[in-house]
Amino acid sequence: MKKWLNYLPTIFIISIIVSLIAYSSQGSLRHMNYSEFQNLAKTAEFGNSSLTISSNVIDVEGVYTDPSQSSKNSTAFSVLVPNTEENLTWLTKTLEANGGQISIEDPNQGSVWLNVLGQLIPFLLIGVFFYFMFTKMGGGGSNKAFEFSKNKARMETDVKVRFKDVAGCDEEKEEVKEIIDYLRSPKKFTDMGAHIPKGILMVGPPGTGKTLLAKAVAGEANVPFFSVSGSDFVEMFVGTGASRVRDMFKTAQKAAPCIIFIDEIDAVGRQRGAGMGGGNDEREQTLNQLLVEMDGMVDNNGIVIIAATNRPDVLDPALLRSGRFDRQVTVNLPDIRGRQQILEVHARNKHLASDVELDNLAKRTPGFSGADLANVLNEGAILAVRNKEKVITMADLDEAIDRVMMGPAKKSKKYTxxxxxxxxxxxxxxxxxxxxxxxxxxxxxxxxxxxxxxxxxxxxxxxxxxxxxxxxxxxxxxxxxxxxxxxxxxxxxxxxxxxxxxxxxxxxxxxxxxxxxxxxxxxxxxxxxxxxxxxxxxxxxxxxxxxxxxxxxxxxxxxxxxxxxxxxxxxxxxxxxxxxxxxxxxxxxxxxxxxxxxxxxxxxxxxxxxxxxxxxxxxxxxxxxxxxxxxxxxxxxxxxxxxxxxxxxxxxxx
Known part of the structure; x- marks a missing residue:
């Protein structure tokens, strides 16, 4: 249906053009009243005509030629004549005077519904057109008011990422393995009287793989993965963020067991009451609702929340207490062994030259995050294509390191x-x-x-x-x-x-x-x-x-x-x-x-x-x-x- 609505403006414009063409084709038809027709009948020569006789009038349509005019072209005409016996006899005599032939039309031959629809279709098209434009601009429909408070979490039911795709963080994987076991078989934990952590906070510099690790947990456990950003909750209207939090947990409860991943949680989880002018009411209400959903009057069993941030120092203490984010997993920058493993993961689909040694590359990139290392290999592949090479050489990767650290070389800039x-x-x-x-x-x-x-x-x-x-x-x-x-x-x-x-x-x-x-x-x-x-x-x-x-x-x-x-x-x-x-x-x-x-x-x-x-x-x-x-x-x-x-x-x- 939505696909056809996209073509509605085009259909509307075509209908208007067709109507204008039909109207212009009728422009040569002369509509006369009864008196004009009586005067014309005295001098004109009529051709073939048709009479549609109804109870009150006779609808006459035909062509005529006026001898008084220099041009001998025929002109179409239409006139309504009162239905009397004298007028019918006079019309028959006048129209057949010059050899013209008369045909009688049945007034009931046309469908009344078709006539009605023919008159209503233009108005229907105009109405549908304006309805389409109104809804397209987002101004109409009461559904918008309800959709505004819906959560913006994106659900993935078949996550392809696995632990083998996440390298350089072996200790971090050990910390989240219990979550995978719980999501697979929660009964063995409940039988032992153990409660699995409700929330895991992943802390670390940007690009270290916090989001990738969270997706790998969902992939290994084979559960739905809801991903949302902290900024998706905060709106200019007070109460919208809290409503979205409630709706997100309500949706996740239907898909439990599942994982909710909140990226950049510091956008909504900052300390309450901070700032020169006091806290933001909308953000604080959203945070309050998140605190209640995580550990409040409602028990959201089967839902594990994983959040990521690189600013844990600004988070509200109530968010970090036991029972909410029970466990913090620090995802640090990889060491030399981790960098080599990350390079091996990202080099799977790369055509590397035989002289490329990833261990040497790892030694030359201290302080690089996983995202930086992926970018190094990608930049090397781009340089190899640019140089029309069949494989990625060490020279390409060496230049790629310089590009990631300092930017491209300005070879056109000349020193004195x-x-x-x-x-x-x-x-x-x-x-x-x-x-x-x-x-x-x-x-x-x-x-x-x-x-x-x-x-x-x-x-x-x-x-x-x-x-x-x-x-x-x-x-x-x-x-x-x-x-x-x-x-x-x-x-x-x-x-x-x-x-x-x-x-x-x-x-x-x-x-x-x-x-x-x-x-x-x-x-x-x-x-x-x-x-x-x-x-x-x-x-x-x-x-x-x-x-x-x-x-x-x-x-x-x-x-x-x-x-x-x-x-x-x-x-x-x-x-x-x-x-x-x-x-x-x-x-x-x-x-x-x-x-x-x-x-x-x-x-x-x-x-x-x-x-x-x-x-x-x-x-x-x-x-x-x-x-x-x-x-x-x-x-x-x-x-x-x-x-x-x-x-x-x-x-x-x-």
Whole structure:
């Protein structure tokens, strides 16, 4: 029916066109009154005619020719004549005077219903057309008022996702296996007197697979899966959200056992009474109804609620208490083993080259979520198609990692020679700190090709993934972030604005060391709430939990940490000036260096053949003289070049 209603406007327009054509075809028919016909009958010559005789009138239709007119064309006419015996005799004589023939029509031959329908059809079409337009705009029908309060949960009865499709979260799977057993056979739990958790809250960063894990639970248990977003409950009309919650549980009760999945529950489950102007009544009523449905006067047996959020700190305490969300499952970012498993899952339908090693790819992507890893393989496949390759190569995946982290390369953007030297030494400074500082991250890749907002970047990964970081590791991170700015100071005698992102990161690390981690002379005292939420009204009136004097001491400690790291960074770069120049010159020439090439530069002085002998001092001097950057204060001294030569020769002999 809905399909035909979509064609109704077209049918209406066609009907109007047909009616206009029919009306225009009747435009040549001359309708006369009785007096006009009497005058015309005196001079006109009539052709064939038809008479429809009824009780009161005679309907005459035919054609005539007027001799007084210059044109001899026939004209159709129609006239109603009073039904009398004299008029009937006169009509017969007049119409047959010039050889015309008369046919008598039965007035009852046509159907009365057809005539009535013929008159009503245009009005019916107009009425149906306006009804269609009215309902299409959503303005009519009392059903809209009832549909407005209906829940927007989407039900899937045959979920295809299984645990094998969810990788990198083995512990999280163990936490939800009881839910699957309960949904499959609840009797063995009730016989033991156990109550299965009514709600499971999945907490974790975006893209870690919370939604996918919830669908896998429904798929493994083979039960209906209701999915809804927290924002689907909140509307501008008070009471709508609560009504939708009631309707959702009522619908789910009919399909029990089942799973209700609420994504981004913080949209409706935030703390009540928070905010500068008080809470939102509609959101709070919705939350109150959700609390009642989960553990109130109504017992919704067979319904398991799984919710996901990355902001558990803003949720209402009543929502997190036992009996509602009994269990919290933290879905963290995957470790190296988890990343490899995730890559294997997403590589099932990918055509990878024989040299692609997913374990190496996992090592180069610390901090990537499952969604990021899926995007890396997808970007690699797109690049392979763009390059008209038959398989996805490691070069495609390497470029895909850079795209996911920093965006596509801006190869059309050209540096001036001075800026190119500046960026080369800036990135070389980061690389040298990563190579020479023990606790610093490992250098995987260095490039001066612009990406996103950065003029170049270093891809640095931890030497080993840890859950806890030591103070020396934080200091090494700050020192590494200062490497680019310090290299500019040493080589060019001035600094640029290219280190703004580095300064932002190192400042946050230094402040956390002092205010949160207690890694300063102020002692193990926390001077800040690491989970403070400004948008919650309570934080505006809470104020700082330390005095003005302590704030001054905090600033001094932060500056002390940064100055200490800056001094250490300056020392390392000065002692390794030859290596800094070598990496910078290589970046200036090749623009991108990999981990293997940087290692070869450090060990052998060249990037091509690691088995070749170390370069001589004269070659280093010649290269520095040939590619001296603008405003370079001084090239490497003779002592530095001799020290570099001796060190490289010693490493080769070892």
């Amino acid at each position: 020679e001075k800026d190119k030297w500046l960026v080369s030494y800036h990135e070389a400074g980061h690389a040298v700190i990563g190579l020479r500082l023990e606790d610093a991250d490992m250098v995987q890749k260095v490039t001066i090709i612009p990406r996103g907002e950065a003029g170049g970047y270093n891809l640095m990964t931890p030497r080993e993934e840890k859950y806890f970081h030591r103070k020396s590791e934080y200091l090494a991170q700050i020192t590494g972030l200062l490497g680019g700015r310090t290299a500019e100071e040493i080589v060019f005698g001035e600094i640029s604005a290219g280190a703004v992102n580095d300064i932002e990161k190192l400042t946050d690390i230094a402040k956390n060391m002092v205010r949160v981690f207690g890694m300063s002379s102020l002692g193990p005292i926390q001077y800040a709430n690491p989970q403070g939420n400004v948008f919650l009204g309570r934080d505006y009136t809470q104020g700082g939990n330390y005095s003005v004097g302590v704030a001054e001491e905090i600033d001094k400690e932060v500056r002390k940490i940064v100055d200490q790291c800056h001094t250490e960074c300056h020392r390392i770069l000065t002692e390794n000036r030859a290596l800094l120049d070598l990496i910078a010159h290589s970046l200036f020439e090749y623009e991108t260096l990999t981990n293997e090439e940087i290692t070869n530069l450090m060990k052998f002085g060249q990037i091509t053949d690691p088995n070749a002998p170390a370069i001589e001092t004269k070659e280093v001097e010649a290269e520095l003289e040939e590619n001296t950057p603008p405003k370079l204060p001084s090239k490497a001294s003779e002592e530095e070049l001799d020290a570099a030569k001796n060190e490289l020769t010693k490493k080769k002999e070892d």
